[in-house]
Amino acid sequence: MEFKIIMPRIRRELYNKEICACSIFGAMNQDGERFTGASVMTAIANMHVRGNGLGGGFAAYGIYPDYKDYYAFHLMFTGQGIAAKLSAKKELDAFLFQNFEVVYDEEIPHGDELNLSDPPLVWRYFVLPKKQGDDSLISDGDYIVGKIMWVNSRIENAYVFSSGKNMGCFKGVGYPEEIGEYFMLDKLYSAYAWTVHGRFPTNTQAWWGGAHPFSLLDTTIVHNGEISSYGTNRWYLEMYGYACTLQTDTEVIAYAADLLMRRQNLPIEIVAKILAPPIWNAIDRMNDSEKKLLTTLRMVYAPLLMNGPFAVIIGQTGRMIGLTDRIRLRPITAATRGEMFYLSSEEASIRLISPQLDRVWTPNGGEPVVGELNSMRTVLQ
Amino acid sequence: MKSFVFPEFQIVRDEEKCGQCRGCERQCAFGTHTYDPVADRLVSEDYKCAGCQRCVVFCPKNAIVVRPAPSFYRPNASWSREKLDDLKKQAETGGVILAGCGCDKPFRIYWDHIVLNASQVTNPSIDPLREPMELRTFLGAKPDLMDISAKEGDIEIKTKLSPNLVVETPILFSALSYGAISYNAFRSLATAACKSGTYFNTGEGGLPRDMREEFGRCAIVQVASGRFGIDAEYLNCGQAVEIKVGQGAKPGIGGHLPGEKVSLAVAETRMIPLGTDAISPAPHHDIYSIEDLSMLISALKEATNYEKPISVKIAAVHNFAAIASGIVRAGADIIAIDGLRGGTGAAPKVIRDNVGIPTELAISSLDRRLRSEGIRNRCSIIAAGGIRCSSDVIKAIALGADAVYIGSAALIAMGCTLCQKCYTGKCNWGICTQDPRLSGRLNVEIASQRLSNLIFAWSHEIREMLGGMGINALESLRGNRDHLRGLGLHEWELDVLGIKGAGE
Numbered sequence: 102m103e104f105k106i107i108m109p110r111i112r113r114e115l116y117n118k119e120i121c122a123c124s125i126f127g128a129m130n131q132d133g134e135r136f137t138g139a140s141v142m143t144a145i146a147n148m149h150v151r152g153n154g155l156g157g158g159f160a161a162y163g164i165y166p167d168y169k170d171y172y173a174f175h176l177m178f179t180g181q182g183i184a185a186k187l188s189a190k191k192e193l194d195a196f197l198f199q200n201f202e203v204v205y206d207e208e209i210p211h212g213d214e215l216n217l218s219d220p221p222l223v224w225r226y227f228v229l230p231k232k233q234g235d236d237s238l239i240s241d242g243d244y245i246v247g248k249i250m251w252v253n254s255r256i257e258n259a260y261v262f263s264s265g266k267n268m269g270c271f272k273g274v275g276y277p278e279e280i281g282e283y284f285m286l287d288k289l290y291s292a293y294a295w296t297v298h299g300r301f302p303t304n305t306q307a308w309w310g311g312a313h314p315f316s317l318l319d320t321t322i323v324h325n326g327e328i329s330s331y332g333t334n335r336w337y338l339e340m341y342g343y344a345c346t347l348q349t350d351t352e353v354i355a356y357a358a359d360l361l362m363r364r365q366n367l368p369i370e371i372v373a374k375i376l377a378p379p380i381w382n383a384i385d386r387m388n389d390s391e392k393k394l395l396t397t398l399r400m401v402y403a404p405l406l407m408n409g410p411f412a413v414i415i416g417q418t419g420r421m422i423g424l425t426d427r428i429r430l431r432p433i434t435a436a437t438r439g440e441m442f443y444l445s446s447e448e449a450s451i452r453l454i455s456p457q458l459d460r461v462w463t464p465n466g467g468e469p470v471v472g473e474l475n476s477m478r479t480v481l482q
Numbered sequence: 483m484k485s486f487v488f489p490e491f492q493i494v495r496d497e498e499k500c501g502q503c504r505g506c507e508r509q510c511a512f513g514t515h516t517y518d519p520v521a522d523r524l525v526s527e528d529y530k531c532a533g534c535q536r537c538v539v540f541c542p543k544n545a546i547v548v549r550p551a552p553s554f555y556r557p558n559a560s561w562s563r564e565k566l567d568d569l570k571k572q573a574e575t576g577g578v579i580l581a582g583c584g585c586d587k588p589f590r591i592y593w594d595h596i597v598l599n600a601s602q603v604t605n606p607s608i609d610p611l612r613e614p615m616e617l618r619t620f621l622g623a624k625p626d627l628m629d630i631s632a633k634e635g636d637i638e639i640k641t642k643l644s645p646n647l648v649v650e651t652p653i654l655f656s657a658l659s660y661g662a663i664s665y666n667a668f669r670s671l672a673t674a675a676c677k678s679g680t681y682f683n684t685g686e687g688g689l690p691r692d693m694r695e696e697f698g699r700c701a702i703v704q705v706a707s708g709r710f711g712i713d714a715e716y717l718n719c720g721q722a723v724e725i726k727v728g729q730g731a732k733p734g735i736g737g738h739l740p741g742e743k744v745s746l747a748v749a750e751t752r753m754i755p756l757g758t759d760a761i762s763p764a765p766h767h768d769i770y771s772i773e774d775l776s777m778l779i780s781a782l783k784e785a786t787n788y789e790k791p792i793s794v795k796i797a798a799v800h801n802f803a804a805i806a807s808g809i810v811r812a813g814a815d816i817i818a819i820d821g822l823r824g825g826t827g828a829a830p831k832v833i834r835d836n837v838g839i840p841t842e843l844a845i846s847s848l849d850r851r852l853r854s855e856g857i858r859n860r861c862s863i864i865a866a867g868g869i870r871c872s873s874d875v876i877k878a879i880a881l882g883a884d885a886v887y888i889g890s891a892a893l894i895a896m897g898c899t900l901c902q903k904c905y906t907g908k909c910n911w912g913i914c915t916q917d918p919r920l921s922g923r924l925n926v927e928i929a930s931q932r933l934s935n936l937i938f939a940w941s942h943e944i945r946e947m948l949g950g951m952g953i954n955a956l957e958s959l960r961g962n963r964d965h966l967r968g969l970g971l972h973e974w975e976l977d978v979l980g981i982k983g984a985g986e
């Protein structure tokens with residue numbers, strides 16, 4: 102299917118790719134028991150020096166049990182002064198109410214605004230798609246992705262930065278522990294999985310929408326690294342209707358994950374081999390069936406190879422995946438303790454909140470580590 | 483009639499050094515040097531000199547210098563010496579001026595106005611001598627989406643894939659036909675392509691039967707408007723079939739191989755009578771529209787049992803991007819675009835120098851066009867015309883090409899000096915001639931070694947540049963204009979190239 106999207110850029114493709122180094126952390130209770138954001142805030146604060154206060158964010162799964170059947174849209178309205186923000190919201194509301202059934206909406210509760218630089222107005226809406234005409238033929242996911250792309254590329258100062266069911270992202274400019282406090286994640290929310298990001302952009306123009314996680318539907322990405330293949334990944338994804346508007350290379354991973362996992366329904370093992378494939382020398386030595394598979398994947402999905410150093414944590418309903426680039430130029434450590442599964446840039450942060458661990462390991466480059474709920478039922482019912 | 487045209491070159495012989503060995507006399511097929519037995523010295527006629535430098539290189543005493551003739555007409559910005567000379571030649575002969583090689587006019591060379599990126603701090607650069615650096619490239623149509631079923635670890639690919647060419651480096655030898663170039667030159671290209679994990683293109687003159695079995699595995703066989711040398715075995719012995727619609731050096735016109743160059747072997751290969759002119763018509767007379775092309779593509783796929791990708795080569799002209807999009811929709815797996823500077827064995831000079839657009843701009847606008855239509859996956863782009871060095875290759879790829887064709891560069895590797903006299907059939911370097919005395923000068927073993935050295939060196943340089951950018955697979959640079967910046971270009975040029983200005 103094709104989306105009709107007009108790219109919000111001039112002919113010369115003068116987008117800015119922000120470059121950043123970062124800390125990432127993820128924690129998941131595989132039994133599906135929910136816990137507050139307090140522990141992950143402690144863990145990420147331990148990697149304070151890996152960020153520089155220009156971006157932090159959280160993705161939390163299982164936080165809206167009362168609205169679990171509705172898509173939770175988190176919206177950010179930016180602009181100078183409250184009037185500009187409200188005008189963006191007015192425009193967004195008109196669009197949203199026309200295309201979605203909105204069952205509930207409210208401003209996302211937050212702490213004192215004075216501690217942070219120019220926070221935007223952040224609002225959440227619980228919605229169901231209101232598909233009309235030709236749209237009724239497409240899936241909910243495609244419908245929502247199309248509308249989000251429309252909002253993000255066409256409505257000035259309004260950004261949808263979270264859009265999954267029973268999950269949500271919280272992010273902004275500041276150290277992650279400050280963002281966590283601002284949104285009171287340690288008090289108001291309990292999730293079975295949290296991913297966190299602390300950011301160190303080399304570009305000083307920090308803005309709230311540029312913080313991690315990046316998300317589309319229930320897929321969220323926190324990312325440490327720089328995608329040197331951004332230009333290539335970007336044009337490929339644009340052909341499939343993904344408008345890269347958030348001025349950062351991380352969103353291409355989010356969109357690639359959405360394209361491959363949701364729309365093409367490929368298993369994570371295959372997706373990992375697309376994003377971070379083995380080198381040809383290794384492929385040429387494999388047995389015939391593996392060789393054929395990997396050769397085909399590299400041939401067909403060459404533009405989705407993520408080149409350059411990266412470590413990412415991909416969050417999805419019931420699942421948390423860690424992955425590094427194929428020659429592992431950025432760190433990631435995985436650990437388990439009982440039903441808890443952790444991923445972190447540094448082992449020390451895991452030890453801080455769980456001194457005793459059953460298993461700690463460093464995954465190989467390009468090899469995904471997957472933590473899944475023991476039973477999906479615990480979060481879906 | 484006395485010619486009023488100046489000699490182009492001046493031959494200076496150091497009589498002190500000259501040993502009267504008569505080597506220069508033997509080397510020059512144009513008869514420039516003659517021995518005067520009475521004076522026991524060699525006499526050179528500047529008028530005959532093509533400036534190919536063969537005698538200079540082969541003079542055992544280094545006694546000869548060939549340089550541009552210093553004589554000049556009164557300087558005039560509008561009436562350059564070339565304009566005056568050409569006009570006089572036409573006044574004397576009433577003919578069309580022929581030329582070989584590519585356009586040599588000072589149109590802007592965009593390669594020289596584009597600079598590359600490198601990693602600093604945030605992204606480690608990669609050393610290709612110590613770490614993998616991958617150039618392997620697949621040329622052909624790719625499916626938009628893959629249907630893969632995974633059942634308990636068993637993974638099955640359900641999507642039927644189109645045939646693709648695999649190259650170990652993104653550099654292929656451009657179409658140089660047997661007949662235009664000598665058998666030895668042709669065989670050298672084939673040998674080097676097989677050795678270097680890439681492909682050579684047969685051009686429109688067929689593939690000699692004795693070469694089919696050995697070199698078919700690295701051949702792209704061409705079908706041009708003259709249909710020379712085509713039979714079912716020819717189509718099936720190569721790994722891809724290319725329909726030649728146009729050529730960068732002479733868009734809109736066909737080829738002409740003079741009867742003098744149609745030797746017995748050439749005649750057999752081209753399947754034409756000995757000594758007859760081999761004239762390929764300007765258009766394919768079975769392709770007057772896009773649907774006709776579509777039918778030819780289908781016919782060739784049928785003839786090759788859907789096992790070979792079909793390439794369509796067109797010259798980059800004003801509206802070519804839209805045409806190329808139609809060609810992709812007509813079923814082509816590869817689009818080869820040949821730009822303004824593409825070479826030729828013979829073309830009317832006025833066409834060579836004035837028709838078509840530069841490859842650099844063409845690559846970018848074609849890539850953008852296919853992306854905006856969402857069909858970029860459905861074909862690969864091979865760029866040709868004026869690729870001179872490894873940085874041109876890498877820039878072409880960052881602008882959106884999948885691979886490049888090199889023609890002139892390959893000939894230069896074998897000895898060509900771009901003297902532009904290819905159409906005379908008297909190539910002193912043994913490349914563009916059918917005279918056995920001349921073509922015998924080209925040793926296949928040495929020439930093919932020079933060609934594979936070139937590919938090896940360029941590939942190594944490409945790896946170095948890629949590593950510097952922190953990229954370890956060429957596919958991650960394809961269409962990645964982020965790694966390019968323009969220097970000294972106008973706004974519209976940056977727009978067409980889709981790149982930022984340096985410092986932006």
